Structures are given as C-alpha cells and as structure tokens.
Amino acid sequence: MCPRQPSQRLHSLSSAIFTEMAQRKQAVAKTRQVIDLGIGSPDQPPAPHLVEALVRAVQRPDAYGYPGSEGSRTFREEVARWYQYRFGVALDPESEVHSLMGSQDGLAHFALAWADPGDAVLVPDPGYPIYAGSVHLAGAELYPMPLRAENGYLPDLGAIPDEIARRAKFMILNYPNNPISAVATLSFFEEVVRFAKTYDMIVVHDLAYSEMAFDGYRPPSFLQAAGAKEVGIEFNSFSKSFNMAGCRIAYVVGNAEIIRPLAVVKSNVDYGVFAAVQEMAVAALRSDREGNSPNGVGLFYQKRRDALLSALAEVGWEITPPKATMFVWAPIPKGWTSREFAFAVLEEAGVVVIPGSAFGKEGEGYVRIALVQPPDVLAEAAARIGASGVLKKRSASW
Missing domain, CATH: 3.90.1150.10 (Aspartate Aminotransferase, domain 1)
Structure with missing residues (x-):
C-alpha cells in the first residue's frame, strides 16, 4: 500500500x-x-437593526432553497446603488456585481479562473496570505512587489521587469492595506491603470477596509480611476465594515468579462450565500446609503x-x-x-x-x-x- x-x-x-x-x-x-x-476578527456584533433583518429573513419559509452563486437580484442592485452613493461608480447589477462567501473566497478562486502554470502574477509583499496562496494553488508563478516605507508602501511599478510584466495575467493590490495599513491615492490608481493597459494585465483590488478610515480620510475605490473598469475588478466585504465576519458575505464588482470566469468557477463549487444573510447585507448597505443608520x-x-x-x-x-x-x-x-x-x-x-x-x-x-x-x-x-x-x-x- x-x-x-x-x-x-x-x-x-x-x-x-x-x-x-x-x-x-x-x-x-x-x-x-x-x-x-493577533487575528483581525471584529469583537463587536452587527448593529441591532441588521440582526433584526436577519431574524425576519430566517423566518421566511422560502429562505432555505439554493440561493444561486451569483447573488439575488435585490442584493446585486443594492450593491450597485451603494457603489454609486459611496464612490460615484456606476455598475450594472446584472453583469458587474457578483456575490461571494467572503472576499477570501473570491480571492482564493480568482487565480483558478485566470492563471495557468507558466503565467506570472504580481503580488504585494507584505500581503494578506491568500494572495500568494491562491497563486500557488493555481500553479502559477508568483512575482512579489515589495511594499517599502521609502515608497509610501506602494509598489514601484517601474521596477517590475518587462519580461515579468508581459507574462503577468494579473496584479493584486490592497488599499487600505492589510497588514501595513497603508493607503493609496486616486492618482496612484490611475498610474496602475496605465501600467495595466500597457501590458494587457488585469488589476485585482481588495477594498475590504473601505469604511475603516480615520481623521476624516475616505478611501477611494480603484474603479474611480479613469479607465479602471476596462482593466480591473474590486472585492469588498461586509466582514469588517459591518461586523459580519461570521456571516461570510462579500462581493466582486467591475469588468464583466473579468468577473465571468470567476463566476464559472463559483457556480461549480458552491450554491451561493444563504438568502437570509443576503437580506441582512442589503439592510446594511441600504441603511448606510439612506442615512437611517450610517456606518x-x-x-x-x-x-x-x-x-x-x-x-x-x-x-x-x-x-x-x-x-x-x-x-x-x-x-x-x-x-x-x-x-x-x-x-x-x-x-x-x-x-x-x-x-x-x-x-x-x-x-x-x-x-x-x-x-x-x-x-x-x-x-x-x-x-x-x-x-x-x-x-x-x-x-x-x-
């Protein structure tokens, strides 16, 4: 044996x-x-009105079927409305929004959807472990982009070798950043868009900490940069912004053609987020957007x-x-x-x-x-x- x-x-x-x-x-x-x-798991519960929304939803008899991996129409429409409200970014809820079982779920599967052995992927160093992990699981080649204090913890795009950039299927960015807590400007994102277009490269931006900002600072979305939706997608999550880490719900937004292969992988590995949790997430975005319970x-x-x-x-x-x-x-x-x-x-x-x-x-x-x-x-x-x-x-x- x-x-x-x-x-x-x-x-x-x-x-x-x-x-x-x-x-x-x-x-x-x-x-x-x-x-x-150590671990970045929120120690607070969701707001009471979100718990109430969840309780109402779990009492509905129709909440217990397979929800579908793409997310309910109501959920996708509310994500699109919130992105318009928060960032001024217009999204088609039919093709440019897709639900996820947490950002990590989407990030883990994205490389499987887009990278093959022999492809290079540009990954921040330091970076959240799933960035490198997803590349290894896909069998692709990881190329680290150093994030150093002297460069404001932004990758030096000019230091990436031309041969690597031409082989790179995608680049992963994360601002505000885990673990460094660094932030990026819209002008940097515009530089990234130009770089991605030069090398026909996808940009994957993780915006999980969009609402955790201080002293009046409001983090931008990568999709706010001119031309960003032509080259990229963005992940965002309810885990940190709304203390819903255990609910496992997030979403990816942006370029429909880039999202579609990820959606194919997702449709083969799960049946989507529990419908009641999606309704809780809708309540979170709606109450923030309408000002009834701002975040x-x-x-x-x-x-x-x-x-x-x-x-x-x-x-x-x-x-x-x-x-x-x-x-x-x-x-x-x-x-x-x-x-x-x-x-x-x-x-x-x-x-x-x-x-x-x-x-x-x-x-x-x-x-x-x-x-x-x-x-x-x-x-x-x-x-x-x-x-x-x-x-x-x-x-x-x-």
Whole structure:
C-alpha cells in the first residue's frame, strides 16, 4: 500500500506561523490571562437593526432553497446603488456585481479562473496570505512587489521587469492595506491603470477596509480611476465594515468579462450565500446609503487606535498613526527578528501580536497589532509590553 501524501501545493501555503502562535498562546494561557491582538476578527456584533433583518429573513419559509452563486437580484442592485452613493461608480447589477462567501473566497478562486502554470502574477509583499496562496494553488508563478516605507508602501511599478510584466495575467493590490495599513491615492490608481493597459494585465483590488478610515480620510475605490473598469475588478466585504465576519458575505464588482470566469468557477463549487444573510447585507448597505443608520465603524476604530498608540508611546514605543484599517503596523527594536519579538511579547507580556514575516519577506522588522479589544484592554496590553522590558532587552535604538 502506498503511503498517503497530501498535495505538494500545501507546502506553499503559509498557515504555519498562525498555528504556532495559537499553540504558544494556549501554553501561556495556562498560567496567565492572554490579550489576543493577533487575528483581525471584529469583537463587536452587527448593529441591532441588521440582526433584526436577519431574524425576519430566517423566518421566511422560502429562505432555505439554493440561493444561486451569483447573488439575488435585490442584493446585486443594492450593491450597485451603494457603489454609486459611496464612490460615484456606476455598475450594472446584472453583469458587474457578483456575490461571494467572503472576499477570501473570491480571492482564493480568482487565480483558478485566470492563471495557468507558466503565467506570472504580481503580488504585494507584505500581503494578506491568500494572495500568494491562491497563486500557488493555481500553479502559477508568483512575482512579489515589495511594499517599502521609502515608497509610501506602494509598489514601484517601474521596477517590475518587462519580461515579468508581459507574462503577468494579473496584479493584486490592497488599499487600505492589510497588514501595513497603508493607503493609496486616486492618482496612484490611475498610474496602475496605465501600467495595466500597457501590458494587457488585469488589476485585482481588495477594498475590504473601505469604511475603516480615520481623521476624516475616505478611501477611494480603484474603479474611480479613469479607465479602471476596462482593466480591473474590486472585492469588498461586509466582514469588517459591518461586523459580519461570521456571516461570510462579500462581493466582486467591475469588468464583466473579468468577473465571468470567476463566476464559472463559483457556480461549480458552491450554491451561493444563504438568502437570509443576503437580506441582512442589503439592510446594511441600504441603511448606510439612506442615512437611517450610517456606518460608524471608522470612528469606533479610531478611538481604539488612539488609545493603543498613546499607551505605547508612554512606554517608549512611538508608532506613526495609520489612516485606516483595524491594524497597527509596528516597527520593532533592533536586534530581534519579528518572530522572536512576537514570541517574546506573548511569553513575557501575555499579548498576542503577529510577526511581520508571516506576510512576506518585506514584513521582517515589524509586527501587526489588531485593534480587536476595547480601549482599556489595549492600554493594558501596552502597559504589559512596557513592563516586560522587551522593548529594551536587545537594543536601546530603533
């Protein structure tokens, strides 16, 4: 009998560090209370009116059939209305909007729809792990685009070799960014459109944090850039903006011809999002658009950001405030690797943070801190880190 071995594709997936952090957390939790600022899962429930919409929907006898992978007509129309309201972008709900079981679902399947072995895909480094993971699962070649402070954490399009750009099927972008919390301007997106047209390349933009912005900043949609819909699509989600992470609902919008192959893959692997959850999502977009219950998630996380950064500054860890997302991308003291530092913070302070190297080679020298606890708990986490001495243990310089 031949020994059973899983697919070689699994060797390229990057769940190891998250599993290791979870195991180390369990060990530390045996002796002290742990403050988990690792995974970016919202700790708040959806707004009461959204829960009420879900309850009403699950009581309907007709809610329990197969919903269809494309999403209900009502859902797609409301997404189109909201995009017009929020970004001034016109969408055809029939062909330019498609429902997803979370953005990760769509991102994971997009490479299967568009990339073949031998194709190149441009992926941000650091980047959310599914970007690289989807490329590996499709058997395509990943080309990392470094995101560095000196370039405002934007990819240097001019540094991409011509031979790679000509083979690239698509480019993945994510602004506001996870894990870096960087943001992009509309002028940068216009540069991306020109680059994509030059090389006949698709642009895939992940806009999962569109509503998590601070200090009056309003993130743009990639589709606002002139000509963007000719070359690209955009993913957006209810997980973070409306505290609906467990509901698993999102959508992709933009170029109909680019969406269509993804829709074919989706139609072969699932039957769509539960109809009641779609009605809950419709209520979320409609109440925000009509002003009955405008989305306040940005101010909510701004208060948490301010509480954490103020408390960290008091213990000597000065961090530039991010403009968006639910994460703080924090440079670590010299003398540590990001893994070593994250492990030390957990074991000596009882606080979970994620090493930047989990998101790519360019993440070395940083940790990601998720704003998933109340302000007083975030302040306690900062105090614990300061008291542990890890900020000064190996180097007095930064």
